[in-house]
Amino acid sequence: MRTALITGATRGLGLETARRLAGAGHTVYLGARDARRGEEAARRIGARPLELDVTSEHSVRTAAKLVREEAGRLDVLVNNAGISGPAASAAEATADDLLTVYDTNVFGAVRVTHAFLPLLEAGEAPVVVNVSSGLGSLTVAADPPAHASSVPVWLPALSYGSSKAALNMVTVQYAHALPHFRINAVDPGLTATDFNGHAGDRTVAEGAEIIVRMATAGPGGPTGGYFSAAGPLPW
Ligand SMILES: NC(=O)c1ccc[n+]([C@@H]2O[C@H](COP(=O)([O-])OP(=O)(O)OC[C@H]3O[C@@H](n4cnc5c(N)ncnc54)[C@H](OP(=O)(O)O)[C@@H]3O)[C@@H](O)[C@H]2O)c1
Known part of the structure; x- marks a missing residue:
């Protein structure tokens, strides 16, 4: 039985991913910053x-210690926790706005991956899925209409988009450094969750599809890639 951790799994795509992996027989650790809501979910x-x-850092280290004591290893890590940050235009966005968004979307993923690396090394065919976004693609951002078939809805979002572009690079760097892992970035597509006031046109089941697919891909699966449910995305 594989052991999985999904960060930010109290609701939305994280909760759906946790539900699907538990249903597939994984032992699932449901990451939650609020203990009571985590227990309920x-x-x-x-x-x-x-x-x-x-x-x-303290919370992440404490969580890793608990999983080490209980399970002794981790096979699947899904870095899902993410925030959009303030809706500020590029002209209005401040470095502090970016720091806040990066602290969750980029440094959070690195903090968790780094702390759980020894447990992943002890796991079987370790897998890391970084939940990115089509808004993190530099290629799409350079010419959104030309890539509308890959990322149908593109919006300017300095803090959020650049945080996901950074997460994509973090993904590739880890994939090079850890060739015995499978580490990929995924775009769930615009999904109806609290994140966007439920404005997304995809259901959480549809959005979580690519996360679950990469989390459960066999040892021959891809690594160092960037995928939506429809296939590879341009970086
Ligand atoms: N929805 C979309 O259209 C869409 C599209 C592309 C990518 N994504 C990405 O998909 C991921 C999940 O998004 P979602 O739509 O499911 O959003 P959501 O419904 O807003 O859920 C976000 C989750 O992240 C958690 N979280 C936020 N900050 C955290 C922190 N510091 N530590 C731990 N957990 C934290 C939240 O916990 P609380 O419940 O405690 O707030 C919540 O469980 C994000 O990375 C997002 O960027 C979403």
Whole structure:
């Protein structure tokens, strides 16, 4: 039985991914920065709650210690926790706005990956899925209409888009450094969650599809890639 951790799994795509992986027989640690909501969500889907705020080094280290003591290893890590940040135009966005968004979307993923690396090394055919966004593609951002078939909805978002572009580079760097892992970035597509006031045209089941596919890909699966449900995305 494989052991998986999904960060930011109290709701939205993280919760759906946790539900699907638990249903597929994984032992699932449901990461939640709010312990009570984590317990409620975990109880509903048959997962184990794990208090984990990706912006806190102490919280991440404590969570890794608990998983080491309980499970001794981790096979699948899904870095899902993410925030959009303030809706500021590029002209209005400040360095502090970017710091806040990067602390969750970029440094959070690195903090968690780094802390859980020894457990992933102890796991079987380790897999890391970084939940990125089509808004993180430099190629798409350079000419959105030309890539509308890959990323149908493109919006200017300095903090968020650049954080996901950074997460994409983090993904590639880890994939080079850890060739025995499978580490990929994925774009769920515009999905109806609290994240966008449920304005997305995809259901959480549809959005989570590519996350689950990469989390459960066999040892021959890809690494160092960037995928939506429809296939590879341009970086
Ligand atoms: N929805 C979309 O259209 C879409 C499209 C592309 C990519 N994505 C990406 O998909 C991921 C999930 O998005 P979603 O739509 O499911 O968003 P959501 O419904 O807003 O859920 C976000 C989750 O992240 C958690 N979170 C936020 N900050 C955290 C922190 N510091 N530590 C731990 N958990 C934290 C939230 O926890 P709380 O419940 O405690 O707030 C919540 O569980 C994000 O990375 C997002 O960028 C979403």
